[in-house]
Amino acid sequence: MMDRLDVTVEDLKEAILENIKNQFRKTIDQASKEQIFQALAFAVRDIIIDQWIETHKTYDEVxxxxxxxxxxxxxxxxALGNSIINMKVDKVVKEVCEELSIDLNAIEDMEPxxxxxxxxxxxxxxxxxxxxxxxxxxxxxxxxxxxxxxxxxxxxxxxxxxxxxxxxxxxxxxxxxxxxxxxxxxxxxxxxxxxxxxxxxxxxxxxxxxxxxxxxxxxxxxxxxxxxxxxxxxxxxxxxxxxxxxxxxxxxxxxxxxxxxxxxxxxxxxxxxxxxxxxxxxxxxxxxxxxxxxxxxxxxxxxxxxxxxxxxxxxxxxxxxxxxxxxxxxxxxxxxxxxxxxxxxxxxxxxxxxxxxxxxxxxxxxxxxxxxxxxxxxxxxxxxxxxINRRFCLSLVNEFHLDKEQIDKMSIIMNGQxxxxxxxxxxxxxxxxxxxxxxxxxxxxxxxxxxxxxxxxxxxxxxGITQRRFLLEANPKLADFITDLIGDEWITSLTHIKKLDQYVDDEQEQKEFMKIKYDNKVRLGKYIKKHNNIEVDPRSIFDVQIKRLHEYKRQLMNILHVMYLYNKLLENPDLDMIPRTFIFGAKAAPGYTRAKLIIKLINNVADRINNDTNIKNKIKVVFIENYNVSNAEIIIAAADVSEQISTASKEASGTGNMKLMLNGAITIGTMDGANIEIVEEVGEENCFIFGMTSEEVINLQHENSYNPWDIYNNNEDIRKVVTQLINGFYAPDDPDLFREIYDSLLDGYGGRPDPYFILKDFDSYKEAHKKIDATYANQRKWAKMAMLNTANSGKFSSDRTILxxxxxxxxxxxxxxxxxx
Structure with missing residues (x-):
């Protein structure tokens, strides 16, 4: 076994070669990438094992x-890359890979x-x-x-x-x-x-x-x-x-x-x-x-x-x-x-x-x-x-003196459930x-x-989130930039990242910060070209919404806004706007038919827009297949804009908002979940906040007074976008394909209007996006805002939460x- 405290290049190299020989009966030049991954992974596990044994020996004694x-x-x-970084043997592993002519990135990609x-x-x-x-x-x-x-x-x-x-x-x-x-x-x-x-x-x-x-x-x-x-x-x-x-x-x-x-x-x-x-x-x-x-x-x-x-x-x-x-x-x-x-x-x-x-x-x-x-x-x-329920209900009577109606509301067992x-x-x-x-x-x-x-x-x-995976591992260039400026204490105590504040007005550091973001956008662009066969411009705004597909998270509002922008470009192809790449990543539960239909809508809109040469590449839409932790790391490092647009009062917290903030993406969001605390940390002037508050949403729900038809009938932009769901514009072979989405927006659910208030918040959302466009045009201002987001993300470490x-x-x-x- 190799102790990670004193693992050497020679030790690790020998372990890899022995694993290839003993497991696969091959030499390294004969081994496949998968076999090299297995050999490296087992070598790394061998380094871990001593500490693992000692940890549980200590727990048994104490x-x-x-x-x-x-x-x-x-x-x-x-697990491989994360373990290497947490063990602080990354330099040794890189040196071994260089000596053995191994492409470490390619080998890490072999791990499912x-x-x-x-x-x-x-x-x-x-x-x-x-x-x-x-x-x-x-x-x-x-x-x-x-x-x-x-x-x-x-x-x-x-x-x-x-x-x-x-x-x-x-x-x-x-x-x-x-x-x-x-x-x-x-x-x-x-x-x-x-x-x-x-x-x-x-x-x-x-x-x-x-x-x-x-x-x-x-x-x-x-x-x-x-x-x-x-x-x-x-x-x-x-x-x-x-x-x-x-x-x-x-x-x-x-x-x-x-x-x-x-x-x-x-x-x-x-x-x-x-x-x-x-x-x-x-x-x-x-x-x-x-x-x-x-x-x-x-x-x-x-x-x-x-x-x-x-x-x-x-x-x-x-x-x-x-x-x-x-x-x-x-x-x-x-x-x-x-x-x-x-x-x-x-x-x-x-x-x-x-x-x-x-x-x-x-x-x-x-x-x-x-x-x-x-x-x-x-x-x-x-x-x-x-x-448990019988005794609990008795306590509600004897200790808290509640009546039958109150007890029925609190009973663990009620109405057959x-x-x-x-x-x-x-x-x-x-x-x-x-x-x-x-x-x-x-x-x-x-x-x-x-x-x-x-x-x-x-x-x-x-x-909270762990900065070790979502900055140190996922965005090594930014991690090195931060460490060079303020030291490495942020890795185990993220509050130290606040020291970055002193550099947010420094023009040279702003340029370096934005250069790192650009390089990460190039990297993501290569991933998109390989997996989606779509060319994206790294100079465009990378606008990202990555999270599971659920109606309350409002991916639908995002794509409706893309449809609105496309309509504006169809009316005026010379419209003055900074090119925008809208990036979605999401899985819908297999039985959630409407969520799956929203994925289909996003992809139909993408097909139409991405193939329309008349709009001069001012909008691109990308749906990244099979969203998971590994591709999230690539996306998060490249994001300019972080879409956190859930209906206020519906999102418990969110953690994607924290990962994106840490990596210098600027939040466009409602005052919902942890967005509120993000705004408290970085200031509302360094986010793009829109939409109803949670109190307004809850009041509208209690009053049951929301009527989306009023908005549809009185707002020409919204009417045009919503009507395109049923007039064949995005589904010429089946104009009724998106009828269910149309009905959900206007007629709601079981006699109640849309509980996610998409049309109600749409104009406010649209205006927030105009502010994004205007702000991004001033690159120094954008760089300062992005750096401030990173610098003020210290609260959102899972280390603080776990403490x-x-x-x-x-x-x-x-x-x-x-x-x-």
Whole structure:
């Protein structure tokens, strides 16, 4: 094993050559890029392993409190480059690659980008793990080892087509299978109740189906220290893989029934749940990784501690959104049925151990499960949820003196459904939002009844991002520029980036900053030419909206504005405007038909505009296929304008806004989510703010007074753009193709007008874009604004967020890992 503290060029070179020889029976000049990647990755993992072993040896000796961060998503990005940077062996690796004539960038591109997440939720979890290791806090990330993860997105004839994401096709050199920690997870069956000699009820689950959960551990390397925490991803296997007796009887399907049950659980991230079987599978996934995690943590705890009541002193379970909410009843099940505690004891331990982050304001996105489904799939868990709810409702009467109407609004079980967010609030000691505005809306609107009785539980933890991936790794030229000017303290303490303020008026530094941006735009332009076959001008404004496709994020308003600009150019091809390249990156959930139709609209608009020579290349539209962490890094470094245009009050926080700000993109946005805090840090004069406030949106919703037809009938520009959705302008072969989008804008949803107020905010959005055009024309002013955005991004490091979680919620202590020489 090589210690990363003293790894040499010769050591690493020898390890790579040995790996190529032993794994592939080749010399380096015979090896493919994929084989060289595998050889380098295993060599890097060997450097990590010593610290990984020492980290967990230290944890065993010190016995610190540890957080288990449970999340359905971990959007990690590629591991090789990030590990090399965090280990600070990047110079050694580059030197080795030069000596072996290896193109490191080409080799890094061989690593698949694991699609273990869908958007901000999963990427936030990944940033948090990076910060936990860098700050030396004991932690595990706990999730599912999806075999295909989120789908690979192909754009075919403008439509999103989902293909399997075969990220494990060539194996994952960074993972380690841990059979010794495997546990059994049970589904279905019946619950029999026995009376024990001491008068207790004993609950026994019978006639169940079960799978074996087997963990695969992935190292999470801290920056410039010896801490290597663990991402534990659970795979599912059959307890009996092959039933030979059934096979011999000719019952071939039954012979592999258990294996098929196991495989289905870990096949795909977020199966389409538009139908019953999809809902059942998704609920199975959630219970599977929660039960496996909680069982294994309790087993580990009991090896060192005789008293289960001490669990909250040593363990924190963090529930990342409602997907892992079954942590609460599963922990109760173990404490009641296996540890044989009384209800009050078990409940006290559970509530002190569990904490919950809410990631959404929209009530329709707060997860609910049908009683019929959950009670059939998880019969004992449902019994526990029923009892949690019964006791909670009793407390609402006895402690808080609420009436039946108020209790019905707060009941965990109501109208045939189980409300998972409500259970998380009741069963946790802490509930946090992820931006100041989001938390205030939770307290005053969506969850106000709970805030009224549990004000001490609610708090805010504004999201953050890791500057090590999204600046140090993703934008090395800008990182070097900043370090040369102010030193490298910003890498582990982003507040130091504020020192860049003193250079924002320096003309020479402005030019250098903009030269770096231009070089990054050239790099992105090459990527677009290769993948989209579209020529883009790096001197144009790169206007970027990259995030999952959802109506509240308003990619539709963005493309309607592009259509408006195109109409103006058709009227006057000599229109005085700075050329603009509009860049979209987004995946829509497979069952979200309107979101997928918006992708089709963006691509149809792109086809028409990009092929119209009359507008003299003043607009280009690019939809980047299969948006993921790896291409995000290229896009973010090149962006001039950051589109953060969600309907005010709808976006919980956003983290793309922070990544783009850090890299010197200027925000055009509503006062929503963390945009508000971005404006507080950099000043409204250094952003382009438009649209209604959250208060105005909420009032309009309460009044139900919005009438988009009035806007359509009285605004010629809007009427023309919206009518083009149904007159065949962008779909000559099928004029009704975009009728559903047209109807959603004007007639809304189920008798209520468009809840995202796209036409209401359109003119304000249009005016903000005019200001962008005018400002960009003054390059010195733009450079100063861009530099100020980078300089004032210090608050938005995930290091700051994690320090707050660790100190205020989890009560963790830093645990330094010291390597013996």
């Amino acid at each position: 016995d610190p409190k540890t957080v288990y961060y449970l999340s359905m998503e971990f959007l990690m990005g590629r 980008d694991p699609g273990l997440g869908n958007g901000g939720l999963g990427r936030l979890a990944a940033c948090f793990l990076d910060s936990l290791s860098t700050l030396e806090f004991p932690a595990y990330g706990c999730g599912i080892r999806y075999r295909y993860g989120i789908f690979e997105q192909k754009i075919i004839d403008g439509y999103q087509v989902e293909r399997p994401d075969e990220w494990l096709k060539n194996g994952n050199p960074f993972e380690v299978r841990r059979d010794e920690y495997g546990v059994e997870v049970r589904f279905f069956g019946d619950v029999r109740v026995l009376k024990t000699p001491n008068g207790r009820d004993k609950f026994i689950q019978e006639n169940y189906q079960s799978v074996k959960a087997v963990p695969y551990d992935i190292p999470i390397v801290g920056y410039d220290n010896n801490t290597v925490n663990t991402l534990r991803l659970w795979d599912a296997e059959a307890l009996v893989k092959f039933d030979l007796e059934s096979f011999d009887r000719g019952e071939y399907h039954k012979a592999v029934e258990q294996e098929n049950l196991a495989k289905s659980i870990v096949e795909v991230l977020y199966p389409n749940d538009n139908h019953y079987r999809g809902k059942e599978l998704r609920l199975k996934q959630q219970y599977f990784f929660v039960s496996a995690t909680v069982q294994q943590v309790i087993n580990k705890f009991k090896q060192k501690h005789a008293d289960i009541h001490e669990l909250p002193d040593k363990v924190a379970f963090h529930i990342n959104d409602t997907h892992p909410s079954l942590t609460i009843p599963e922990l109760m099940r173990i404490l009641l049925d296996e540890e044989e505690l009384e209800w009050e004891e078990a409940w006290d331990i559970t509530t002190k151990t569990c904490a919950y982050t809410n990631h959404t304001i929209m009530s329709e996105a707060l997860e609910k499960w049908p009683i019929e489904l959950l009670s059939r799939l998880l019969p004992r868990i449902y019994m526990i949820i029923e009892e 189980i409300k998972m967010a409500f259970m998380c609030i009741v069963g946790s000691h802490c509930v946090n939002g992820v931006a100041v505005l989001h938390t205030e809306i939770l307290k005053k609107e969506e969850l106000k009844e709970f805030y009224n009785i549990y004000p001490g539980k609610f708090n805010n933890k504004t999201n 707050q979680y660790a100190n205020e919620i989890w009560k963790l202590k830093k645990t330094e890992v010291i390597m013996e020489k």
